[in-house]
Amino acid sequence: MRRIVLAGALAALLPLAPLPAAAQEAAPQLQEDPRAPRFREVERGLHVGLETGFLGILKTPVAEPARHPYACPAGSSCSGGFASGLALVLDVGYDVTSTFDVSLFLLQAFESASRSYGSFAVTAPGAGVRWSFLGERDANGVERFYAFARARVAYAWTYPEGLFGTTDVVAGAGIGIDYYTRLRHFSVGLAADGLYFIKVNVPAFDVVATLRYTF
Secondary structure: OHHHHHHHHHHHHHOOOOOHHHHHHOOOOOOOOOOOOOOOOOOOEEEEEEEEEEEOOOOOEOOHHHHHHHHHHOOOEEEEOOOOEEEEEEEEEEOOOOEEEEEEEEEEEEEEEEOOOEEEEEEEEEEEEEEEEEEEEOOOOOOOEEEHHHHHHHHEEEOOOOOOOEEEEEEEEEEEEEOOOOOOOOEEEEEEEEEEEEHHHOOEEEEEEEEEEEE
């Protein structure tokens, strides 16, 4: 009888015995550091950009003198000389990696040469690639400043037709700098390109300021 009572008492006391350390309640997890950023400091991916600046064309031959006799008077070289004007570029692209991106763009330029030659416009849609070969970090260790090289090719229409030409292929390459601001989605920069109008055999160059928004 005593054995039965003792066994019952032990059975009643077992739930009250302390559990092994491994089975005790786990220690609470440390809270996340509230100072840690919850977003990317520099956004990458789909982006749109705007470029504006100066486009210089080193010479301006008259493609069709019969259609534009005023630009090719008798005894002249049939050239308007150096042309300069405003260039605007709308660019849409994608960051394949943090240092390489591809894009499509549309160039619109408004050029003016000599008084007899007059003014003309260039419209050129095209494609380009860009490689950021140098990156510098700010005081917080975030890469915000980049130096890059880029290459572009475009198919151009010029107006009036037959003056500087009608259609052409423009190829170019250049370098630039970009700064990714603390506004995350925005970057600003400068770029300069050497260009070549292949059909009319004319070199050109541009210097532009850039503004980019990354989604």
